[in-house]
Amino acid sequence: GNNNSGKIKIAVVTNCTDPFWDLCEAGAKKAAQENDVELLFRQPERMAAEVQKPVIDAWVSQGVSGIAVSVIDPKGQTEDLTLVAKKVPLVTMDNDAPDSGRICYVGVDNKEAGRAVGRLVKKILPNGGTIALFIGSTTSANGQARPAGVLEELATPEANGTRAKHPLRPELEGKYYGKYFLVDGESKTDDGLKERAVTNARDMLNRVDGVPDLCFVGLYAYNPPAILEAVRARSLVGKVKIVGFDENPETLKSITSGDIEGTVVQDPYNYGYKSVEILAAEVKGDRSKRLKGSAAYQVITKDGGPEQDINGLRIKFPKAVDYERTVRDQLKSVGK
Amino acid sequence: MGLGRAPMTPRLRANGIDKRFPGVVALSGVTLTLHPAEVLAIVGENGAGKSTLMKILAGVYQPDAGSVELDGHPVRFDGPREATRAGVVLIHQELNLAENLTVTDNLFLGREPTTGGGLRVLNRREMAARATGLLAEVGLPASRASVRVETLPPGEKQLVEIARALGTAVRVLIMDEPTSSLTQKETERLYAVIDRLKAGGVSVLYISHRLAEVVQCADRVTVLRDGKNAGELEKRSITHDNMVRLMVGRDLTQFYPKIHRPGVGGAAVLTLDQIRYRGGPDAPLTLDVRAGEILGMAGLVGAGRTELSEAVFGVRPLVSGELRLDGLPIRVSRPSDAIAAGVVLVPEDRRLHGLVAPESVGFNLSLPNLDRLGSLFGVRRRKESDLHRYWIDRLRIKTPSAAQPVGLLSGGNQQKVVYGKWLARDPRVLILDEPTRGVDVGAKAEIYALIDELAGRGLAVWMITSDMEELLGMSDRVVVMHEGQVAGELSRDRLNEEAVMRLATGGEEP
Amino acid sequence: MMRILGVLALLTALYAGLVGTYLDNAPAHEPASKTQERIQGNLVDVANIQGRYGVIALGAALVIITGGIDLSIGAVVGCSAVLFGVLMQSGIHPFVAVPLVVLCGAVVGLGNGLLITQLKLQPFLVTLCGMFVYRGAARLLAGTVSRSQTIEMQPDFSSALQSVRYFLVGKNIKGELEFPAEFILLLVLAGVVGFFLHRTAYGRYWYAIGHNELAAKYAGVNVSRQRVAVYVICSALSALAGVLLFLDMPSIQSDSGGQYLELYAILGAVLGGCSLRGGEGTAVGMVLGAMVLPVLENLVSIRGLKSDVIPAVIGLTLLVGTIVDEFIRRRSRLNR
Amino acid sequence: MMRILGVLALLTALYAGLVGTYLDNAPAHEPASKTQERIQGNLVDVANIQGRYGVIALGAALVIITGGIDLSIGAVVGCSAVLFGVLMQSGIHPFVAVPLVVLCGAVVGLGNGLLITQLKLQPFLVTLCGMFVYRGAARLLAGTVSRSQTIEMQPDFSSALQSVRYFLVGKNIKGELEFPAEFILLLVLAGVVGFFLHRTAYGRYWYAIGHNELAAKYAGVNVSRQRVAVYVICSALSALAGVLLFLDMPSIQSDSGGQYLELYAILGAVLGGCSLRGGEGTAVGMVLGAMVLPVLENLVSIRGLKSDVIPAVIGLTLLVGTIVDEFIRRRSRLNR
Ligand SMILES: Nc1ncnc2c1ncn2[C@@H]1O[C@H](COP(=O)(O)OP(=O)(O)OP(=O)(O)O)[C@@H](O)[C@H]1O
Ligand SMILES: Nc1ncnc2c1ncn2[C@@H]1O[C@H](COP(=O)(O)OP(=O)(O)OP(=O)(O)O)[C@@H](O)[C@H]1O
Numbered sequence A: 001g002n003n004n005s006g007k008i009k010i011a012v013v014t015n016c017t018d019p020f021w022d023l024c025e026a027g028a029k030k031a032a033q034e035n036d037v038e039l040l041f042r043q044p045e046r047m048a049a050e051v052q053k054p055v056i057d058a059w060v061s062q063g064v065s066g067i068a069v070s071v072i073d074p075k076g077q078t079e080d081l082t083l084v085a086k087k088v089p090l091v092t093m094d095n096d097a098p099d100s101g102r103i104c105y106v107g108v109d110n111k112e113a114g115r116a117v118g119r120l121v122k123k124i125l126p127n128g129g130t131i132a133l134f135i136g137s138t139t140s141a142n143g144q145a146r147p148a149g150v151l152e153e154l155a156t157p158e159a160n161g162t163r164a165k166h167p168l169r170p171e172l173e174g175k176y177y178g179k180y181f182l183v184d185g186e187s188k189t190d191d192g193l194k195e196r197a198v199t200n201a202r203d204m205l206n207r208v209d210g211v212p213d214l215c216f217v218g219l220y221a222y223n224p225p226a227i228l229e230a231v232r233a234r235s236l237v238g239k240v241k242i243v244g245f246d247e248n249p250e251t252l253k254s255i256t257s258g259d260i261e262g263t264v265v266q267d268p269y270n271y272g273y274k275s276v277e278i279l280a281a282e283v284k285g286d287r288s289k290r291l292k293g294s295a296a297y298q299v300i301t302k303d304g305g306p307e308q309d310i311n312g313l314r315i316k317f318p319k320a321v322d323y324e325r326t327v328r329d330q331l332k333s334v335g336k
Numbered sequence B: 001m002g003l004g005r006a007p008m009t010p011r012l013r014a015n016g017i018d019k020r021f022p023g024v025v026a027l028s029g030v031t032l033t034l035h036p037a038e039v040l041a042i043v044g045e046n047g048a049g050k051s052t053l054m055k056i057l058a059g060v061y062q063p064d065a066g067s068v069e070l071d072g073h074p075v076r077f078d079g080p081r082e083a084t085r086a087g088v089v090l091i092h093q094e095l096n097l098a099e100n101l102t103v104t105d106n107l108f109l110g111r112e113p114t115t116g117g118g119l120r121v122l123n124r125r126e127m128a129a130r131a132t133g134l135l136a137e138v139g140l141p142a143s144r145a146s147v148r149v150e151t152l153p154p155g156e157k158q159l160v161e162i163a164r165a166l167g168t169a170v171r172v173l174i175m176d177e178p179t180s181s182l183t184q185k186e187t188e189r190l191y192a193v194i195d196r197l198k199a200g201g202v203s204v205l206y207i208s209h210r211l212a213e214v215v216q217c218a219d220r221v222t223v224l225r226d227g228k229n230a231g232e233l234e235k236r237s238i239t240h241d242n243m244v245r246l247m248v249g250r251d252l253t254q255f256y257p258k259i260h261r262p263g264v265g266g267a268a269v270l271t272l273d274q275i276r277y278r279g280g281p282d283a284p285l286t287l288d289v290r291a292g293e294i295l296g297m298a299g300l301v302g303a304g305r306t307e308l309s310e311a312v313f314g315v316r317p318l319v320s321g322e323l324r325l326d327g328l329p330i331r332v333s334r335p336s337d338a339i340a341a342g343v344v345l346v347p348e349d350r351r352l353h354g355l356v357a358p359e360s361v362g363f364n365l366s367l368p369n370l371d372r373l374g375s376l377f378g379v380r381r382r383k384e385s386d387l388h389r390y391w392i393d394r395l396r397i398k399t400p401s402a403a404q405p406v407g408l409l410s411g412g413n414q415q416k417v418v419y420g421k422w423l424a425r426d427p428r429v430l431i432l433d434e435p436t437r438g439v440d441v442g443a444k445a446e447i448y449a450l451i452d453e454l455a456g457r458g459l460a461v462w463m464i465t466s467d468m469e470e471l472l473g474m475s476d477r478v479v480v481m482h483e484g485q486v487a488g489e490l491s492r493d494r495l496n497e498e499a500v501m502r503l504a505t506g507g508e509e510p
Numbered sequence C, D: 001m002m003r004i005l006g007v008l009a010l011l012t013a014l015y016a017g018l019v020g021t022y023l024d025n026a027p028a029h030e031p032a033s034k035t036q037e038r039i040q041g042n043l044v045d046v047a048n049i050q051g052r053y054g055v056i057a058l059g060a061a062l063v064i065i066t067g068g069i070d071l072s073i074g075a076v077v078g079c080s081a082v083l084f085g086v087l088m089q090s091g092i093h094p095f096v097a098v099p100l101v102v103l104c105g106a107v108v109g110l111g112n113g114l115l116i117t118q119l120k121l122q123p124f125l126v127t128l129c130g131m132f133v134y135r136g137a138a139r140l141l142a143g144t145v146s147r148s149q150t151i152e153m154q155p156d157f158s159s160a161l162q163s164v165r166y167f168l169v170g171k172n173i174k175g176e177l178e179f180p181a182e183f184i185l186l187l188v189l190a191g192v193v194g195f196f197l198h199r200t201a202y203g204r205y206w207y208a209i210g211h212n213e214l215a216a217k218y219a220g221v222n223v224s225r226q227r228v229a230v231y232v233i234c235s236a237l238s239a240l241a242g243v244l245l246f247l248d249m250p251s252i253q254s255d256s257g258g259q260y261l262e263l264y265a266i267l268g269a270v271l272g273g274c275s276l277r278g279g280e281g282t283a284v285g286m287v288l289g290a291m292v293l294p295v296l297e298n299l300v301s302i303r304g305l306k307s308d309v310i311p312a313v314i315g316l317t318l319l320v321g322t323i324v325d326e327f328i329r330r331r332s333r334l335n336r
């Protein structure tokens, strides 16, 4: 007999390993304690459905009472998740698979959050400019939704993805989204390699050398610090604006110091907390915890700002210093 | 000779040495005594345990029982390094050189002259100076010093090994078949080296299957049979017949079979017509190998005999000219083509080219014959084991079973496996490159009888050999090579050592 | 023979651990039959994955037996999976697409083999370049492919795709795993490979080449042809594994599908008794070797190990397994 | 000698392509001196990365020369980077931490080497297990480490860390890259390695062991000790590279820092003339070989190639380079 065998087991499977998910784990742990359930938390080695699936299968077969999954490819995974949802209560988090029969979704709408990034860019470069997007991969759901959101926001109301050469540097091909010229017309990917994230930014800096009104956008958590590292090495801090995504501690610190303009965060701590809370309640037949719609992202800048209603969501604009403190406290509980 | 005086303590003594390998008792209770400044020859059949004993003396193996004394003190070498330090140096039967390094590097490998203390910076000047001297001792030109070993022919590699041993502070030099790939000329130079060592007080253990050499250079002979001492011979009683009797346990009378072969001089089976091959000499070469004859081919080390045979066997691409079998042109671009045409090669270096050492005797016997053992899609087990049994019996291959890894057999028995795999194919032309390298007298006699019988039945045999005795004893006709070219041809009645040597060194036909 | 004992011991220990974990963790009230059912279900899941690993391990092992190596396996798996999806989406019937993909795999292997034998390039280098090239090819073909996306685009293929899926992967129309079809496929393929390896002339040639290429050549073996054949088989099997991956997994991302599988395949082959020096290995060993990693991964998941601990546990288990294996072999050699 | 010509040709072509791209793309009005400055800036960037690659390529090459292989390089790099951060955070002075990390690397190499020589395990297997184990160790040590986090926890170390950074990585206090310190470090280390390889008895032993282990053993070389030494050097160099990585990157994630570097290191060594069969390679070649990939990656990204095309282009270029190299060598052999 195992000393845990009496407890209810709640499982959380993320889409990959990342400090982002450490925050989520912290939240999940907290909720597990409060609800007196056993938590199984797993960050699979790579962001690939083929790595995630065996873990989900193993846990479902072992008889967990509820499972939360960060979906990688909603369309592809729907069928499998439907099977899962038939056996145990399923919560999707971070990325949704709406048709899977999940009981609810915990997470922001990545595309909406991407639009918030676009708005930051617009605010920094109101008269247009040259931008570059950096991301790990564009084959996952969030890897597609975030750049799409950014560009959609930039494109309104004028040009949308019109092919063009850069007005000052004709060798640079790209696309116009509104007044913004996207170099190469695509996001530069680094396949999750942090070192390559730096070299990608560095090479881009070399190419756009001398171009005014630059803004680099990093859409995975590690991208903004990587961009900043390259910008520093070229002594271009302040000249090249940086906008990020997610709450990487380095990013938050650099926002406070003014080297990065801002970032859009998802509050993964609450993803973990809410997922476990909902599932634990569900086991007891309590459906009241279920969430409706998607959660609100937050926009972090140096100086913060008042809350606003945007597209039906109540959005907070905390100061970077404050938010950094919150994150740090959250992380402490997982010992990171 | 003046060395008859009885020394006080022997230089090296081995007492009651036992050594077992899985399934094989290699040595049991072997005793050996080696006096200072003495050449002691060890003879015995293949698998008698000679190499094993030498490896024990040189610290490569540890004995299961028994003791070794050096100058009266018991010693136990935990590795070749310690043995070398104590002055016991072994030249292995198989070549052991780092062929990617230069000759000089190999001469000093493991004991480089260095400066700089722990940094062990090579003292290149000293290396170069000493290398020249060492090479000169074995008769290699100084120009070889900076050449990568892999570019040397086997004979020269063997000389490099010997030179390397000479470079140590050697007190006991063990040479395990040093002459198996040497021609007469180099062998004689080796005798001179041995004489000089002896004069300097060095003791030499000398293993050879060429009994004439033993007669010429040994002071004493120890004979091993089946891993046991089989007797000793003092200088005056060292004769071919005495040694053979002790080794084999019976008399071997007819050593070189001399069957009258009417077919000699018959139709050419294999014709090399004006061929030139890649890496060979510029001038074309023409040669016939006739049915039912044994064509001997002589030449010095590096004369290009091996290369020529490889060109015929499809290893070296032909640049021009034509090969004909029974008068019909054949295309040979890889060994399988030659084999399909009935031309097979017993290569010079059996470990490299002849055998898949870790695999079994049976595996090796079957390998080129799989197309005949059922189809390629299904090897008929019964037929295969019949073949194994037949050839193991026929060639008297000494092995516990057909499943024994061939690399664990003694050298001579390995050689017999190579014969077996080819003879099982019923070839038309049998190319033999150093056919009895490392083969004991008894087995040699068997192989000679076999070759002779096959030739008598119409097989064309092309025998490349550096062993003068073998050449003179077996050949129906001899072709002598010099610098990649045919220097001359000698029919049986004009065949003698002097004529061969003259042609081989570039002299005129008598 | 002895080479198999070590891996057998390892597997036995792992399976015992797996079953033990289930029994320990079984809820107090659960009837034994139900626990057994869950164990079985999990073993079938694992067997299916083992089957897929095994298919590539067979290919890797053949290449290793001839003294070569193939680092492009993972990329070929990924590329084939993507190709399979793209072919069907472009209107090629599944029954045609499967052999076509395997054929493409064979062509890839032919390329590898010819570069290695004709241009005498090092296998490690050729297949490492291949790893980039085939990964790149996958990315050029598509971003993400999945069954559901394919059926959406080609609804006609739905039932054909379903039957292919049933026979190759064992999943019924609802996506439930009915039997470990991939493992059965592995057994069939291992039988074929074993037949070639142990009963035909070709097997002898491969062993001979692996031990001593020159001696094989001098014995009349057409070394180049055999080498090429082995690379062709390896890549064709990898392509087949790509098909399996597509059918089994919810979705395939072109930038990461099949990643690392070359290492797992080689690991399986080596655990199963192949030596990277060539010339050694048995078909039974390959199957057993390939079974190790999936059951090990399953075990660590089931036991709910922390994500951070998992790599170390896997590495140490494999290492201990290898050491045990070596000792068993050494002992058996002494006692012979 | 000839082994170097091929890689030289490849490098020349790549550098010519790089400079050509800059010249082609230079804005019409830009003075030549400015263009040149930009080119130089980029070359320094690239050189720094080449330096880091080179350090591990040296280690990989030594192992390869003795006929071994080390697949744990990447994991050791990552683990050392994390360890470096953790040590400093726990109060160990940077000047002490650097040698300590390198020492730990050496201990890891000792472990690899002893397992390989004493237990006679296959290097591929041991170091593959090592890859898991050391990656796991990194994850157990910490999630993410970074310079800024370290300085925050140990403000006293700030200036020492900065000077270490300046001398090893060439970045000043503002993070500007002033000179390619990593490349200079590589040259120094290559000098040392070259000295050992070509001028001392040890080098002779390594070549001899790689080509014919038995010959070396019979010649009285302590083969095991030399093998162990080489693994120790390789892992120590990897650990040094980990320190460099920590100093050069904004942050290191324990789950992915240094990933794939073993492949890049081996690739560098092999391009530089090492044969995986052992016994071949020169120090100059190693440096040149390690220079290829960074400049190639830089070239493709400077030219603005689409992310999806890049892997294929890199793979094909390397393949063509290898083929050219082979032809040059074959030709030189014929003309000898
Ligand atoms: N490493 C080994 N493992 C197993 N058996 C061995 C090993 N080495 C030698 N033997 C066996 O021990 C016996 C003695 O072999 P050894 O090599 O000493 O013979 P030898 O007298 O040198 O023969 P040859 O004249 O053919 O060289 C042979 O039966 C051989 O097969
Ligand atoms: N002087 C030389 N310098 C370098 N290499 C040589 C020299 N002479 C011969 N070789 C090499 O030796 C080989 C040719 O000799 P080959 O082995 O064919 O002669 P052989 O007459 O069979 O001699 P052996 O009796 O040693 O077998 C070739 O590989 C050739 O490159």
Ligand SMILES: [Mg+2]
Binding pocket: B050, B051, B052, B093, B176, B410, B411
């Ligand atoms: Mg012997």
Ligand SMILES: [Mg+2]
Binding pocket: B305, B306, B307, B348, B433
């Ligand atoms: Mg020869």
